[in-house]
Amino acid sequence: MSSPTRKHTALPKARILVEALPWLTRHHGRTVVIKFGGNAMVDEELKAAFAQDVVFLRHAGLKPVVVHGGGPQISAALDKHGIVSEFKAGLRVTTEEAMDVVRMVLAGQVQRELVGLLNAHGPLAVGLTGEDAHTITATRHTPRIDGELVDIGRVGEITEIDTGAIEALLADGRIPVVSSIARSEDDGHVYNVNADTAAAALAAALGAETLMVLTDVEGLYEDWPRSDEVISRLTATQLEKLLPELSSGMVPKMEGCLYAVRNGVNTARVIDGRVQHSILLEIFTDEGIGTMVVPDDEPDTPGES
Numbered sequence: 001m002s003s004p005t006r007k008h009t010a011l012p013k014a015r016i017l018v019e020a021l022p023w024l025t026r027h028h029g030r031t032v033v034i035k036f037g038g039n040a041m042v043d044e045e046l047k048a049a050f051a052q053d054v055v056f057l058r059h060a061g062l063k064p065v066v067v068h069g070g071g072p073q074i075s076a077a078l079d080k081h082g083i084v085s086e087f088k089a090g091l092r093v094t095t096e097e098a099m100d101v102v103r104m105v106l107a108g109q110v111q112r113e114l115v116g117l118l119n120a121h122g123p124l125a126v127g128l129t130g131e132d133a134h135t136i137t138a139t140r141h142t143p144r145i146d147g148e149l150v151d152i153g154r155v156g157e158i159t160e161i162d163t164g165a166i167e168a169l170l171a172d173g174r175i176p177v178v179s180s181i182a183r184s185e186d187d188g189h190v191y192n193v194n195a196d197t198a199a200a201a202l203a204a205a206l207g208a209e210t211l212m213v214l215t216d217v218e219g220l221y222e223d224w225p226r227s228d229e230v231i232s233r234l235t236a237t238q239l240e241k242l243l244p245e246l247s248s249g250m251v252p253k254m255e256g257c258l259y260a261v262r263n264g265v266n267t268a269r270v271i272d273g274r275v276q277h278s279i280l281l282e283i284f285t286d287e288g289i290g291t292m293v294v295p296d297d298e299p300d301t302p303g304e305s
Helices: 004-027 044-059 071-080 096-119 164-171 195-206 236-245 251-262 278-284
Strands: 031-036 063-068 125-129 136-140 156-161 175-179 181-184 190-192 210-215 233-235 267-272 291-294
Touching: 004 278, 031 044, 031 195, 044 063, 044 096, 044 175, 044 278, 063 096, 063 164, 063 195, 071 096, 096 125, 096 175, 096 181, 096 190, 125 164, 136 190, 136 195, 156 181, 156 195, 164 175, 164 195, 195 210, 195 251, 210 251, 210 278, 233 236, 236 251, 236 291, 251 267, 251 291, 267 278
Parallel strands: 031 063, 031 210, 063 175, 125 175, 136 181, 210 267, 233 291
Antiparallel strands: 136 156, 181 190, 267 291
């Protein structure tokens, strides 16, 4: 029989589990779309912790869907192939030659590694790209720079989402891992699409409870660079007013959050992927971390503080 001391040392674990109960109840059976990126993609310990978190969500009764890009890995591969990385309007200029490398890196390297990390915990993850089963369809995106439309190659603007394949995988208890490549609506090619944008579009189309975007910052800062106070919660309208002031790297992430909550997703969160188990901290604790965006008329409910 165990001693009272041993019982006592286990008590904090029990309290943590009890604290998670309202959140477990609230999120049970709900879909959570997680955009995997930043340091969490390149640091071995963070990658392993991310995989544990996603598998935990699945075993806790949630339905996680992972969407990923692969900026650092793509840049390294292009460099190896002697192709210069060029960016315009915050987007990678993607020539036909570069697109072959992008596709190879996302679907053949980053996705494979992530699927492997998740499947170390059981036969759970299945990798696909937006090309599979018409999951993501896009047309050519031509951004406006200084008033002029600029051709940046095979960079896509999402026109349609078909959630059939993802929903079939979720119904089978699997964890879909989606690479941010889209099929073309009109010319038989493929497109490189921004992973933040793809995650937001999928979250809305799936009617997800939550969109979570991993970043390399603590969240959205109140008055950066004068202050490092993180805004813990803001409404869609409040975020819309802030968008013009944000740094270019945060814009697609926050635009994705805004799109998600304006299109049926209950909460969108930007969280610090440099913190181990940040996903669990955000979903299952009173404190939460990062910045949460809610629809304009969202009442306070358990699991959203």
